[in-house]
Amino acid sequence: MRKINTEVIEKKIYEMALHAGVNLTPACKTAMNNALKTEKNGAAAFALETLLKNAETAVNKQMPVCQDTGMAVVLLEIGQEVFLEGKPLAKAVNDGVKKAYADGYFRKSVCDPITRVNTGDNTPAVIHTEIVEGDKISITFMPKGFGSENMSRLFMLKPAQGVDGIIGAIVETVKLAGSRPCPPVYVGVGIGGTFDTCAFLAKKALTRDIGTSNPRGDIAEIERVALEKINALDIGCQGFHGSATALGVACEWAPTHIAGLPVAVDIQCHCVRCEKAVL
Amino acid sequence: MKNLQLPLTKETIKSLRAGDSVSLSGTILTARDCAHKRIFGYLKDGKPLPFDLKDAVIYYAGPCPAKPDMASGSCGPTTSARMDSFAPALLDLGLGAIIGKGEMCGEVREALKRNVCVYFAAIGGAGALYGNAIKKSECIAFEDLLSEAVYKLEVENFPAVVAFDCFGGSIY
Numbered sequence: 380m381r382k383i384n385t386e387v388i389e390k391k392i393y394e395m396a397l398h399a400g401v402n403l404t405p406a407c408k409t410a411m412n413n414a415l416k417t418e419k420n421g422a423a424a425f426a427l428e429t430l431l432k433n434a435e436t437a438v439n440k441q442m443p444v445c446q447d448t449g450m451a452v453v454l455l456e457i458g459q460e461v462f463l464e465g466k467p468l469a470k471a472v473n474d475g476v477k478k479a480y481a482d483g484y485f486r487k488s489v490c491d492p493i494t495r496v497n498t499g500d501n502t503p504a505v506i507h508t509e510i511v512e513g514d515k516i517s518i519t520f521m522p523k524g525f526g527s528e529n530m531s532r533l534f535m536l537k538p539a540q541g542v543d544g545i546i547g548a549i550v551e552t553v554k555l556a557g558s559r560p561c562p563p564v565y566v567g568v569g570i571g572g573t574f575d576t577c578a579f580l581a582k583k584a585l586t587r588d589i590g591t592s593n594p595r596g597d598i599a600e601i602e603r604v605a606l607e608k609i610n611a612l613d614i615g616c617q618g619f620h621g622s623a624t625a626l627g628v629a630c631e632w633a634p635t636h637i638a639g640l641p642v643a644v645d646i647q648c649h650c651v652r653c654e655k656a657v658l
Numbered sequence: 659m660k661n662l663q664l665p666l667t668k669e670t671i672k673s674l675r676a677g678d679s680v681s682l683s684g685t686i687l688t689a690r691d692c693a694h695k696r697i698f699g700y701l702k703d704g705k706p707l708p709f710d711l712k713d714a715v716i717y718y719a720g721p722c723p724a725k726p727d728m729a730s731g732s733c734g735p736t737t738s739a740r741m742d743s744f745a746p747a748l749l750d751l752g753l754g755a756i757i758g759k760g761e762m763c764g765e766v767r768e769a770l771k772r773n774v775c776v777y778f779a780a781i782g783g784a785g786a787l788y789g790n791a792i793k794k795s796e797c798i799a800f801e802d803l804l805s806e807a808v809y810k811l812e813v814e815n816f817p818a819v820v821a822f823d824c825f826g827g828s829i830y
Contacts, residue, residue: 422677422819422829429781429817437732437786446722446732446785446805484731486722486805495692497804526737526759526782558830559737559760561782617782618760618830619819650783 381514382462383658385471388455388516392475395520395654396451397483400443403434406588407565407651410626414563420621427616427623430649445650448485449522451476451504454586458513473502488525507579516658519586527564527648530556533578536640542601545570545642549605550612552644553625558618561648565589566609566628569643570598571635581645584629586653593630602628616649626651661815665713665754668774674820676827680778682816686715686757687798690736692806694744701747708799709808711752717780718758720805721789730792730811732785735759738777742766749773757818761830771826779821779829791816 403411408431415427437444453472457463465471480487480501487501505523532555534548549568556564569580592599606628615621626649635641662670664684674680687709689697700707718738722731738745738758745756746769755775756766759782770777780788794812801807821829 422679425679425819426781429784429787433781433784433787436790440728440786440790442725442728442786442789443722443732444786445783446720446734446789447736448722484723484725486720486731488720488805497806499804529737557761559739561759617779617819619779648783 380460380462382464383516385463385465385468387658388468388518389471389475391518391656391658392453392472392520393479395518395656396476396479396522399520399522399652399654400448400479400483400485401437401441402652403444404588404651404653406590407626407649408434410589411649414616414623414626418616418621418623420615420619422619423616423621423623426619443483443485444652445524446486447488447524447526448480448501449524450489451501452521452523452582453504453506454519454583455506455508456511456517457508458515459510460514461516469506472504472506476504477502518656518658520654521586522652524648524650527560527646530560530646531581532644533574534642535574536642538638538640540640544640545601546605546608548642549628549644550608552646553609553614554612556646557614560646561650562614562618563616563623563626563649565626565647565649565651566605567645567647568628568630569641570630570632572633572641573635574641576633577641577643578645580631580633581643584631585645585647587629589627589651591629595632598630598632602630664715666776671774671776671824674776674823676820676823676829678820680818680820682778682818683814684812686717686811686813688717688719688721688809688811690718690720690806691740692803693800693808694741696800698744711748713752713754715755715757716748716753717811718756721795721809722785722805724795728789730789730795732789733792734785734788735780735782738762745769749775761828762822767822767826767828770822770824774824776820776824777822778818780816780818788816
């Protein structure tokens with residue numbers, strides 16, 4: 380058994396949140412640079428250049444790369460040999476988020492869904508915990524903006540719709556979103572499970588680096604074909620047309636029921652911010 | 659790249675075409691979801707608005723808080739389509755231009771034509787760059803809405819693209 384005080388988690392969440400708000404992932408920067416190299420449309424190329432310049436400005440001035448510093452999505456994989464001591468885990472995570480969003484001059488974007496009154500400190504965070512083997516804690520911190528989140532969809536397909544149905548659902552979601560989610564987008568897809576696990580898998584897929592493929596060959600093929608079809612839609616960066624509609628498609632899967640084929644498509648804008656750490 | 663001083667004259671608006679790159683300088687007002695809801699509450703009740711809409715430029719945005727040494731925090735555009743139902747009425751009341759990101763509906767395009775106004779697309783996600791283009795920021799209404807309040811911004815060399823022109827042209 381290994382004892383970890385939740386204050387250590389709080390401190391790590393604080394550091395990760397501060398860094399995530401300002402810095403794109405290296406894989407995202409690479410993908411954006413590659414998109415610019417092949418973009419032939421003038422207005423879209425101008426937008427891509429502006430965004431790369433923006434990423435540099437954010438780092439130089441240490442200010443948020445996008446004003447939508449998102450809802451704080453936290454994935455925790457906790458080894459079953461870990462004993463957590465100190466304040467409750469959720470409180471530790473939320474305290475870390477609260478302090479980072481204040482100290483980083485990040486926008487507080489969390490509100491009551493009915494009254495729309497802002498909670499004022501960007502909490503509560505969305506916390507997913509999984510118990511895994513071992514004595515470590517893996518933390519993923521992803522600020523999720525809502526211009527893109529709003530364009531996400533979930534489909535309960537029929538098993539007969541198969542792979543074509545899955546690819547169709549992915550491409551249709553990006554097409555319907557059009558210029559609104561700040562393309563080029565990163566597309567997270569959950570395949571299988573139940574209604575809820577499918578949506579979680581789509582979110583989890585977005586924590587993978589752009590450019591990586593699912594280790595399962597047939598799933599990787601869905602990623603490849605869907606990306607090709609999306610980039611033939613001619614939406615382009617900011618909807619100004621061109622070839623850079625998506626930077627990548629990442630699929631995660633789980634076994635499902637014999638009667639169903641759930642597919643969740645979670646849209647992430649080009650501001651991919653995601654931090655990972657192991658305690 | 660065309661350098662434009664705000665507010666725009668109708669002659670200037672008529673010279674703009676969808677796809678033109680522009681650089682804006684002058685005064686703009688931020689307003690997004692909650693502020694629009696409140697503005698429409700004022701209009702419904704026949705109460706005067708706390709700011710003048712005539713030839714004003716509304717920027718769909720909600721900034722980050724400013725660091726002590728800066729006029730504004732990061733401040734890129736938010737998705738304009740959420741304001742589709744609000745924009746035509748405000749354009750009919752004298753609003754001069756809109757800045758946001760992404761396509762808006764046909765009714766907005768018609769209202770822009772009818773009133774000789776323009777919709778600019780700012781580059782979504784370029785929050786840090788836009789924050790640096792803001793030289794002065796002052797909250798002028800609905801302060802309790804925090805980042806969703808109405809801020810009067812003085813901007814210099816604010817890059818954008820003409821998304822909808824006053825002739826019905828669209829970049830999308």
